Amino acid sequence: MKTTIKTEIIKNYIIENKISKTKFCKICKISTSTLNKILANNDNFRTIALFKIARVIKVQIYQMFN
Numbered sequence: 001m002k003t004t005i006k007t008e009i010i011k012n013y014i015i016e017n018k019i020s021k022t023k024f025c026k027i028c029k030i031s032t033s034t035l036n037k038i039l040a041n042n043d044n045f046r047t048i049a050l051f052k053i054a055r056v057i058k059v060q061i062y063q064m065f066n
Contacts, residue, residue, distance in 0.1 A: 004066045005050070007039050013057045028052045 014024050025032050030049045037045040038053070054061045 004041050005038060006064055006066060007041065009057065009059065009064060010035075010039065010053060024056075028056045 010024075014021065019027075021035055022032055025035050028035075028049075030052055034045050034049045038049065050064055051061060054064055
């Protein structure tokens with residue numbers, strides 16, 4: 001069973017706050033390649049990145065999964 005991440009939450013945050021992906025990554029303290037892997041629903045990234053993103057966009061970690 002493959003768990004997928006709700007990428008629309010991240011994309012909506014970037015659009016609503018009118019920031020670039022690079023700026024978002026700097027705020028979250030993750031790399032742009034990690035963000036690209038998350039947005040592509042690739043399984044090859046560290047889970048801690050999701051915790052960092054959830055902290056910035058102020059959602060609970062369980063809300064980021066389908």
